[in-house]
Amino acid sequence: MATYKLDCNGGSGNSYKLALYLNCAGLDWQPIGVDFAGGQTRDPDWRAGTNTMGEVPVLEVNGQRMSQSGAILIWLAETTGKFAPAGTVERFEALRWILFDNHKFTNNYAMHRFQVSLTAEPVHPAILSFLRSRAEASCAIVDKHLMDRPFVLGERPTIVDFSMAGYMYYPAEETGFDIETDFPALHAWRQRLAGLPGWKPPYELMPVGSSPPVRVVTQTA
Template sequence: MPRYRLHCVGASGNSFKVAQFLDCAAIDWEPIGVDFAGGQTRDPIWRATTNEMGEIPVLEVDGRRLSQSGAILGWLAETHGLFAPSNAEERFEAMRWLLFDNHRFTGGFAAHRILYSMTAEPPHAEVLAYVRRRAQGALSIVERHLADRRFVLGDRPTIVDFSLAGYLYYPADETGFDLRTAFPAIDAWRWRIAALPRWRPPYEAMPVGNSLALFRHAAHEVPE
């Protein structure tokens, strides 16, 4: 059995942040499906045994269960000496961008995706517009930052890239954003990450769990 087991679902961009690291670092791992749509993460037993915060991803390793994607990425980088910040200045920048990602970038983009395609009923138009403006604002910040950089911290990929890119490989009809047209610097950057050896797209890396039941009109809009 692989040392690393990632509790996840294919639609979870936060889980994919960790999956990208594991694949690109050539680490042997296996995905463990979670019945997210069925409420497994709300189950008291699951929370008591897997993650008291009731969230995925959870990385199971040597009897430990690690949660929160940013913290997991930091632990993996330190443990394996890969994709880590190289000095004190980069460590500060990495923390700064990881916090921005969790608070604004992923927070806004993932919230828009849920409202756009993953709720039982269409969202209120004004609510969706508000969330979209917030997501666009965060995307614009990263777009400007990447205009003259290959990766977020410079010329080489780090855990910050995996974190920020976690939700950016899902189909446009699922996220509601055509990144290639609207954010060309982000689009070029995400495909530089995807060109790393052993990288796989999210539904291929994590073909597990129950998340698609959340999609509106799932009978004819299931992501490819």
């Protein structure tokens, strides 16, 4: 039985943050499928036994269940030493960027992706335009930051890079974004991460659980 079990599904970018970290860190782990599309995370018994917040990912290790990807990444870095920030200054920077990621970068991009292709019906164009503008603003900040450094904190990858990678590898027809064209520094960083031993795309790394069916994107807002 694997040391780390990750409750997840292939369409969850927040789950992918941890799956990618665990795989690139060479840790003994396995994905446990969660039927998100079928409403499993809304089930009272699942919430009572797995995560009262009603979300994936959940990391199970030594009988303990942990939720919230950013907090889990920090815990994993502290307990394994893999991809850990070094020193007081870098630890502060790691926390700062993880909070930015959770509050804006991942949040804005994920919300846009969901409304673009994962809702049952297309949303109003004004809503999609608003969400896209927020995602573009967040991506522009990160793109500028990565213009003069290979990874978010400097010369080597850390937990921050895995946190921010959550939604960066889903296909353009699903996200509505052409990162390579619109954000070249972000794309170059994405390629560097994809060169790490253990890297795999989300649906290959987490071929479990269920996500809402993807609608075909015909145009972006």
